[in-house]
Amino acid sequence: MTKKQIKYVTIALILGNVMSGMDGTIINTAIPAIVASLHGIQFMGWIVAIFLLGMSISIPLWTKIGEKITNKLSFELSLAFFMLGAIFEAVAPNIYFFLIARLVMGIGAGGMGSLPYIIVGYIYPNIKKRTKILGYLTASFNAAAIMGPLIGGSIIDALSWHWVFYLNIPIGLIAIIISWLFFRPVTPKSKLKFDFSGAFLLATGLLLFLMGIQLLGLASTWIVVTLIVVSLVFIAGFLINEHNCSNPIIPLTIFKSRALNGDFLLFAFTWGAYIAVNTYLPMWSQALLGTTALVGGMTLVPNSIIDIISSQSVATIKDHISNFALVLIGTSAITVSVGGLFLANLQTPIQFLTFICAFSGIGVGFIFVALQVKVQVDAGFENMATATSTSYLIRIMAQTIMSAVYGVIMNLALARGVKQHQGITMHMMNELSDAKSARRLPQALLPQMRDIFHSGIHEIMLVSLFLLAIAFILNFYFNLQHNNKNKLK
Numbered sequence: 001m002t003k004k005q006i007k008y009v010t011i012a013l014i015l016g017n018v019m020s021g022m023d024g025t026i027i028n029t030a031i032p033a034i035v036a037s038l039h040g041i042q043f044m045g046w047i048v049a050i051f052l053l054g055m056s057i058s059i060p061l062w063t064k065i066g067e068k069i070t071n072k073l074s075f076e077l078s079l080a081f082f083m084l085g086a087i088f089e090a091v092a093p094n095i096y097f098f099l100i101a102r103l104v105m106g107i108g109a110g111g112m113g114s115l116p117y118i119i120v121g122y123i124y125p126n127i128k129k130r131t132k133i134l135g136y137l138t139a140s141f142n143a144a145a146i147m148g149p150l151i152g153g154s155i156i157d158a159l160s161w162h163w164v165f166y167l168n169i170p171i172g173l174i175a176i177i178i179s180w181l182f183f184r185p186v187t188p189k190s191k192l193k194f195d196f197s198g199a200f201l202l203a204t205g206l207l208l209f210l211m212g213i214q215l216l217g218l219a220s221t222w223i224v225v226t227l228i229v230v231s232l233v234f235i236a237g238f239l240i241n242e243h244n245c246s247n248p249i250i251p252l253t254i255f256k257s258r259a260l261n262g263d264f265l266l267f268a269f270t271w272g273a274y275i276a277v278n279t280y281l282p283m284w285s286q287a288l289l290g291t292t293a294l295v296g297g298m299t300l301v302p303n304s305i306i307d308i309i310s311s312q313s314v315a316t317i318k319d320h321i322s323n324f325a326l327v328l329i330g331t332s333a334i335t336v337s338v339g340g341l342f343l344a345n346l347q348t349p350i351q352f353l354t355f356i357c358a359f360s361g362i363g364v365g366f367i368f369v370a371l372q373v374k375v376q377v378d379a380g381f382e383n384m385a386t387a388t389s390t391s392y393l394i395r396i397m398a399q400t401i402m403s404a405v406y407g408v409i410m411n412l413a414l415a416r417g418v419k420q421h422q423g424i425t426m427h428m429m430n431e432l433s434d435a436k437s438a439r440r441l442p443q444a445l446l447p448q449m450r451d452i453f454h455s456g457i458h459e460i461m462l463v464s465l466f467l468l469a470i471a472f473i474l475n476f477y478f479n480l481q482h483n484n485k486n487k488l489k
Helices: 003-038 041-069 071-090 095-123 127-158 168-182 196-214 221-244 252-256 258-288 293-298 301-317 323-343 350-357 359-420 426-432 443-488
Strands: none
Touching: 003 041, 003 071, 003 095, 003 127, 003 168, 041 071, 041 095, 041 196, 041 359, 071 095, 071 168, 095 127, 095 359, 127 301, 127 359, 196 221, 196 359, 221 252, 252 258, 252 359, 258 293, 258 301, 258 323, 258 350, 258 359, 258 443, 301 350, 301 359, 323 350, 323 359, 323 443, 350 359, 359 426, 359 443, 426 443
16 A cells, blocks of 8 residues: 555544544443433443453454455444444443443454554554554554543533444544545455354353353352353364364464463453553542542543553664563553552542552553564464454453452452441442442441442452562563573574
8 A cells, every 4th residue: 555545544543443442431421321211220230341242252253354355344344333333322222222232332342443453563564663553553542531531421411321322423434434445455355264163162152251250249150150161162162173174263373372372461461450450440539539420530541641652652662672671661560550559548649549540551551562563573474463363352351351350359348348337238338439329328337338348449459469460470481581582682
């Protein structure tokens, strides 16, 4: 493609990231209004969970669809799925229809999240330039995430929650039109047969596994165990199928690369740790300090701003320090945030907590760009697309699994605290996280209730610190030796 075509295709990819980033924070603003309108308070957690499920089961498939019909058409199709899901959500007559629409939107998001990084790998062969463009993609996602609460809150107040989903339509149409006009596929259509059996086994296995994880603490133990065991059977079948398939969904040979395995593991442990900060800092603000939902959401804004600056600086910094050092700095920065929340008490001001948690923006910005480029280099040109989508799948699964684990830890802490304090019920603990509802609670019991909530967050941060400790070890094990070899060369 010409420089002009590449420029416009990059704009289309950025618009796709803007849609994803904005939806991620707008939905948090809209959830209270949605569940009130559709009478679905018991399904509140599933509004986020089912979206992640759609992403997880579709990410590996979009890569192969791209090989079959070209990445251009695959990207445009993922945008269409995302917009279709948005329209269905906006017109949903009940919570069940809404959740199905959310699943469709998540399937589209799986392609919108993974394909742009694959396409960038093809249209920007120069590593330094590719690193810079990956920084732009990350920055666009985070900038949209910052605007999400402000735009969502304004639309909901002025119109209704339905309109936050209609907002995706013009952005998506512009991205599709730009892609259609300027994108010239850089990969030919594959003549190989699509692996439908592998796709079915993988999608079913991931769906059952993640459903089992999401139901931890919510459903009977035997249901959770059954779902996970059956999912492992499907995943085992998938591995056997891939071993014998001529055009596998995920070539198992990529897992023979020591360097790639290190990249995947580092993504899993750092992203699994970071989701604790991203989820529980707003909750700390509202439940423990009694702030409004808007203030709680705004506590993550400095984090996103720092993330943008960090991801943009990697291209320049990378000329002077190694991947090992970038990941080491990034992991240390996330540790500052998690450790700060672990050591903080109920008297710690929200301004200080927001400042401490902004360090995790450095971590995510550095680690994401450094590792994403490294994944593509370690995989080589032939396996670049598959390795890129696999790394994205691993990040989403790490967040989904650890979100469920952190939820179980919190539920156990709340149940233990309620049992030890007479007069406090689980219903009261649920109302504590909302400023308006908290005003109706017995004021004399608020200190004990906040102590209970704080104990849950304290335990969650301890688990997050454990994951980061493993990430430090993995970085030394996989990347320090590689760094030393490069110095010798």
